[in-house]
Amino acid sequence: MSDAKESKNKTILxxxxxxxxxxxxxxxxxxxxxxxxxxxxxxxxxxxxxxHNGKLDLLLTDVIMPNMNGMDLAKTMVRNNPDLKVIFMxxxxxxxxxxxxxxxxxxxSHKTLTNHIKKAFSEMN
Numbered sequence: 001m002s003d004a005k006e007s008k009n010k011t012i013l014x015x016x017x018x019x020x021x022x023x024x025x026x027x028x029x030x031x032x033x034x035x036x037x038x039x040x041x042x043x044x045x046x047x048x049x050x051x052h053n054g055k056l057d058l059l060l061t062d063v064i065m066p067n068m069n070g071m072d073l074a075k076t077m078v079r080n081n082p083d084l085k086v087i088f089m090x091x092x093x094x095x096x097x098x099x100x101x102x103x104x105x106x107x108x109s110h111k112t113l114t115n116h117i118k119k120a121f122s123e124m125n
Contacts, residue, residue: 008033010057010121015045015073016089017065021106025060025089028110032117042068042076049077056084058120063090085120 012034016022022038029036037052039045042065049056059077061070074086091106104116 009035011035011037011052011054012058012060012117013037013039013045013049013056013077015039015042015059015061015065015070017041017062021062025113028113029060029117031110032114034117041065042070042073045073046076049080056081058085058087058117060087060089060117063088064092085123087116087120 012029014022014025014029014036015038016025017040019040022040026036026038037048037056039048042061045059045061056077059074061073063070065073070088070090074088078084078086085102087102087104089104089106089108102116102120104112
């Protein structure tokens with residue numbers, strides 16, 4: 001199987017409290033050939049992850065959200081799934097995270113999102 005084919009058909013959980021951003025990111029990710037699960041908060045994301053019957057490959061989450069921020073969500077999800085890749089997105093300054101490749105500054109283009117997702121999946125192989 002080729003690397004290009006292996007990087008398709010992944011399941012990505014997108015979390016953002018802004019419904020418009022969530023819809024746009026969902027469309028961008030679907031155009032790349034991935035399955036998308038969407039949540040508007042951390043608690044909803046955890047519920048979706050627990051109910052999902054397959055593997056989650058990537059968490060794409062906003063950093064600043066009410067009740068549970070993206071950093072806490074990622075820590076919880078990675079604890080349950082150590083192979084889960086995480087990309088943070090925010091309209092604020094870049095938070096202190098392990099990898100600068102795991103952060104996208106809002107607003108971002110389709111190309112920027114595509115490149116970050118490809119990098120995350122290339123790290124999986």
